Amino acid sequence: MALHFDRAEFESRIGAARKALAADGLDALLLFAQESLYYLTGFDTSGFVFFQCAVLTRDDGPITLLTRRPDLEQARRTSILSDIRLWYDQEGNDPSRELSDILAEKGLKGARVGIEMRTFGLTADKYELVAKRLAGWCELADASHIVRTLRLVKSPAEITYVRRAAELADQSLEAMLATARPGAFEGDIAAAGSVPILAGGGDPPPSGPVLGSGDRALLIRSATGFRHLDPVDQLTLEFAGSYRHYCACLMRTVAIGKGNPAQRAMFEVTREALAAMTEAARPARPLGEIDDAHRQVYDAAGYGHARMSACGYSLGALYRPTWMDVPPMLYSGNTTPAVPGMVLFLHAILIDAPKSLAMSLGHTIVLTSAGAEVLSRIAPEYTVCS
Template sequence: MLHFEREEFETRLANARAAMRREGLDALLLFAQESMYYLTGYDTSGFVFFQCAIMTANDEPLTLLTRRPDLEQARRTSTMEDIRLWYDAPGMDPSRELMAILEEKGLKGARVGIEMRTFGLTADNYELVRRRLSNWCELVDASNLVRQLRAVKSPAEIAYVRRAAELADASLVAMLEASRPGAFEGEIAAAGAVPILAGGGDPAPSGPVLGSGDRALLVRSATGFRTLDPVDQLTIEHAGSYRRYCACLMRTISIGRANPVQQTMFDVTLEAITAMTEAARPGNTIGAIDDAHRAVYDRAGYGHARMSACGYSLGATYRPSWMDVPPMIYSGNEMAIVPGMILFLHAILIDAPQNLAMSLGYTILTRDGPAEVLSKVKPEYVVRT
């Protein structure tokens, strides 16, 4: 069930261990499900419980500590062979099993990194680990070690992102076709799900963010689908997902008839995202993308309605988010742009006093020279009647 060649996993592990040695780490406690998928192929939703993979800076095989329901999951989807189990019981504390594994590996007194910035490690579980290992080893935050490696994609990963972008395009076309006065938002969302699933993709790890009327101004998903009015607006933000890799799109369209104010908002928004795309090239920083975004909107008098960030990195992610950060795209972010990054650029205007929204977003691949927009659906002001 591996979705990459073993040689690719071996290269990723070697790069991670080299990074560990540069940071002076003897071991790394992997709690991020994305890290485990990246390094070994391990694919599960069981990260919502206590689960940790232990990687040493030498070539010793990784050891996974997980629950019994994930035993076969780990055996059949990953390169890991040393799988240890903890069992549910009153007062169970899996940090005991974790410490036993570390002791077995001779890590007492060692410098051990831990992934803290992840949905795979809740505060209570972190406290178990911290208290257990206090005065036993030096525990340091290494949340971004594997994450930084994942920010630049291999050719095999880019191929999956391209497929995700194709699925996102098909999904957007289906939702636009289903959008009309009197349409039910739930039916629009359902129409968008079919091309992704029928095309061999995965349910996205978040969204879709889909809302009309007042809900068109929301940039997060919210419960309570409604029926579109005869004259309305509709914001759609969604992701195509393939082998866990995501490609996102965002649009705001008019329903029933064109709105001249929104047409103007669209024109400025298209100018903004075009400038952002031009800025997303090697030689610039991530922050330069947002500088371009701010310059267009502020010059046009929309500074009050724009966001303070304009996108983020994408990759292979798990619920609850398709955002694969860092990096976030905000002014002042000094991270260098290099070829092989997958970034979701979004230009969003929320004019609350007028109850109007206008959003435009797509996924790009950075490369030498100008970035490649992966979506083939032309950005345009859409009116559905």
């Protein structure tokens, strides 16, 4: 069995989830988020793109997983799950029927049942099946926050994986910068960055990389269509190192062939902004203060028009299509308190569209009792790749 945490840690997580159910007056929770299943049981699969649900009750009964036949051995061999039920593909099949049978078996008729709605594992059509099936039979309540809140503060074992992900991210950045030069093909740069992660025992990141030159350097989402770098160019890199699904992100914009004075000025203020954001990440302080620091530096320097309206988000063990483990996002006014054990990606981004110039810096931090620990060993600098 390929468990990446001690069974005792899983049992502790499940116990905490059950206490949270009781505090919210819930009798059970329908787990549709793959991240929740991985966190509570170790179950590791991409099969969540189909109908897949686990039932966690407030009592100490076993978690019951409802999944498809291809995921049977996956569940048996990657998780602590022992009660695995199957639904089978056939024309017109509605797996909410099997789910309702499981709930009835657990005596949940008339109960208050939470459901994870804020997840890519529960698309609108699947939710409609469940809601129609259970209407009038039990009370459904959005409980997306139950496991989500528990996952925000990482255990020492989780942070060990985050640190390894950060090491792989550093190696990936070094490999991409060594490949980036005038005339280089973006696909070769991206390929170079993937080698240290996979060769180092990591996972393909759940998104990206965001990698673009020329006008594409202004993009902060990945887009198809790699190109060759011009003799004088710019290149934006945003990517994650991933280890046991735990992500650590980095972001850089570098010059190609020759530096640009306007872009260098953008770098200096961006480095200042990132430093201020990192300093603002303090235990017991609202997370929104990180964005306040971000805005203050950029706005005072006259770059308010080019900055973003948020400056980062939480990271954790994620599945496709994103490494953004939200909420929380880092935006002004967010009252969520910073807590030791949180892992956050801080990014400072300038997009000067009229000048077609970009400058971005970002790094991953772990919050400690003393403040923010930057996990990357590579300090930001204005880099010219030639």
